[in-house]
Amino acid sequence: MHVPPVNRAGPLAAYRALLAAGALTADDSQGFAAERLQDLWTKLRGYDPPLRAPAFSLSRLLRLRPTEGAPEDHAGGLYLVGEVGRGKSMLMDLFFQHADVVRKRRIHFHAFMQEVHARIHAWKAANPDGADPIPPLADSIALEAALLCFDEFQVNDITDALLLGRLFTLLFDRGVVVVATSNTLPDNLFRGRPGRDAFLPFIALLKQRLDVLVLDGATDYRRRRLGGLQAWHVPANASAERALDAAFTAFANGAAAGPRTLRVMGRRFAVPLAAGCVARFDFAALCGQPLGPGDYLALATHFEALVLDGVPRLSPDNFDEARRFMTLIDALYEHRVKLVASADAAPDALYRSGEGAQAFERTSSRLAEMQSRKYLELAHLT
Numbered sequence: 001m002h003v004p005p006v007n008r009a010g011p012l013a014a015y016r017a018l019l020a021a022g023a024l025t026a027d028d029s030q031g032f033a034a035e036r037l038q039d040l041w042t043k044l045r046g047y048d049p050p051l052r053a054p055a056f057s058l059s060r061l062l063r064l065r066p067t068e069g070a071p072e073d074h075a076g077g078l079y080l081v082g083e084v085g086r087g088k089s090m091l092m093d094l095f096f097q098h099a100d101v102v103r104k105r106r107i108h109f110h111a112f113m114q115e116v117h118a119r120i121h122a123w124k125a126a127n128p129d130g131a132d133p134i135p136p137l138a139d140s141i142a143l144e145a146a147l148l149c150f151d152e153f154q155v156n157d158i159t160d161a162l163l164l165g166r167l168f169t170l171l172f173d174r175g176v177v178v179v180a181t182s183n184t185l186p187d188n189l190f191r192g193r194p195g196r197d198a199f200l201p202f203i204a205l206l207k208q209r210l211d212v213l214v215l216d217g218a219t220d221y222r223r224r225r226l227g228g229l230q231a232w233h234v235p236a237n238a239s240a241e242r243a244l245d246a247a248f249t250a251f252a253n254g255a256a257a258g259p260r261t262l263r264v265m266g267r268r269f270a271v272p273l274a275a276g277c278v279a280r281f282d283f284a285a286l287c288g289q290p291l292g293p294g295d296y297l298a299l300a301t302h303f304e305a306l307v308l309d310g311v312p313r314l315s316p317d318n319f320d321e322a323r324r325f326m327t328l329i330d331a332l333y334e335h336r337v338k339l340v341a342s343a344d345a346a347p348d349a350l351y352r353s354g355e356g357a358q359a360f361e362r363t364s365s366r367l368a369e370m371q372s373r374k375y376l377e378l379a380h381l382t
Helices: 011-020 028-044 088-098 109-126 134-144 158-173 196-209 238-252 283-287 293-302 316-334 360-369
Strands: 077-082 104-108 147-151 177-182 211-215 258-264 267-275 278-282 305-311 338-343
Touching: 011 028, 011 088, 028 077, 028 088, 028 177, 028 211, 077 088, 088 104, 088 147, 088 177, 104 109, 104 316, 109 134, 109 147, 109 158, 109 293, 109 316, 134 158, 158 177, 158 196, 238 267, 238 278, 238 305, 238 338, 258 293, 267 293, 278 283, 283 305, 283 316, 293 316, 316 360
Parallel strands: 077 177, 077 211, 104 147, 147 177, 278 305, 305 338
Antiparallel strands: 258 267, 267 278
8 A cells, every 4th residue: 555755734634645646435433533643743743842951961961851741732642552453553554654753663563562572682691680671672662762652462471461650650751652553452362361350550551651443443454455465375285385386486486495594683583495585394393392582583674574384273272372373464564575385274264162262363464464465565574
């Protein structure tokens, strides 16, 4: 979808221009969300919290800090929630594109949390005296962006859950405005997980500082854009393996194939087979091992294409593998990585029932879009 250049009319005018051009179909839920984003855009025009130098250590003089306290005439931001394919990310991207804020950033939430952990690790290494890393972390994030736009806000890790309350309290205190998309209502974040009681204050903070807006349109627009290219091969038999071999060779474009090693937060992540811009894994090696978002993010940013062998049917019986697979697909999708895979079932039939099946709907929808010609023509994002 072509996004019109930044203009002074804001995201609502851009949304209406896309409707008029036939690039979008009229949708009452999207239209209302565009109006709410327009309201926030108006309040944020020229928003640039003043910066001040910290009162400590002349060696840190260049580390300016935002003056605490956001203007009282706007909320802390907006939380767009709805089922898969309802246009949340499209609307947030229109808002971000047109936001008249000098310091702004749009990032997938998985990637943001990986950066947070990397910065905390670096801070502790540089400050072995045990100084608290969270306030300086909030300072640096607020310096970089007065507006943070998060795609696919979700919390699956207890370490993240315990960290978020303190970090976001400080970010809001420093005037950072947040716009986020999610498939999960704030009250349902981290539901049913051990330690959730410690996460409840953060949920309360989100509901206090962000306006929650539900997109309840009935159409999954992502599925409507499917193309006819075969990138998903069922069943995972010898014929599928030959097709995957051919795809790997095509993506490699003559480059020599062999193992490769990536570095993820100071440790080694082994890629069993890679050539040029493409990597190849068996499902068991990529999702049956204790890998996390950081590993999948490294894979997504280093390679333009992934060939994946033998995706099995998923269920509560192998939920750890399913959860890792969902995280993997999020990372690949966000960075527009091309995926060619063999599997025991089509995306819609991979995870049919039981706990986790509803959460997998987003993944199956994304897998469907990732087979489309339009997706396959997108440029890789590093």
